[in-house]
Amino acid sequence: MFESPACHWCARWHDEIWPIYPKTAEARRAPLRRVNLHDPWPADLRHIRAVSFTPTFVLMADGAEVGRITGYAGEDFFWFQLSAVVQKLPEEATPEAPASNAAAGSPGGG
Template identity: 40%
Template sequence: MHRRAVLTTLALAAAFPAAAAAPAPRGWALLMVEAPRCPFCAAFRREVLPGYASHPLGRAAPLVSVPIDGPWPDGLALASAPQASPTFILLKDRMEVGRFQGYDDPETFWRALGGLLA
């Protein structure tokens, strides 16, 4: 694990002590970091989430939703703490592989996720 990822993990744990929630999933996962009353998060939930689990990319990286201010799943190694919502963070065995911020429309979302998984 890179030193920066370890430091970020420790910083998140210190900032969100209630993060002793559930452990982050093993394998591929997509972490969606969202904020209350975020209109872009609401649009994602309305336009993409209903079919996410049945989409090939959604099956490849199951979605885990986390509030921007926690609690966070245990055992995450992130490059940095997310500052905007929504932020989508692709994880492989609880380590960040890549991320993208924002939501415009379903096509842009699937293209960005496909690019990360490729």
């Protein structure tokens, strides 16, 4: 999840989705890793195409981008979009695990 501290839609996502997300099957297939759009990107993400809007959710597997969701248009639409993107994961793909940073597990970091 690419986000910005000033992003109203990111805050809404954290209020509406984050409490539920870690408990879902989607979270097991696509663990959330938070990246501040304005900070230097982690080395393993520098090769993906530009992110211009927050939030942007980039699904990575085996070092390659599988899909993305740009923006947050509300809870129902997010789950629909997430389901469609997660279905693009090959069965044998290994989702990118969250890096060991404070942003990986709690909505307060990043």
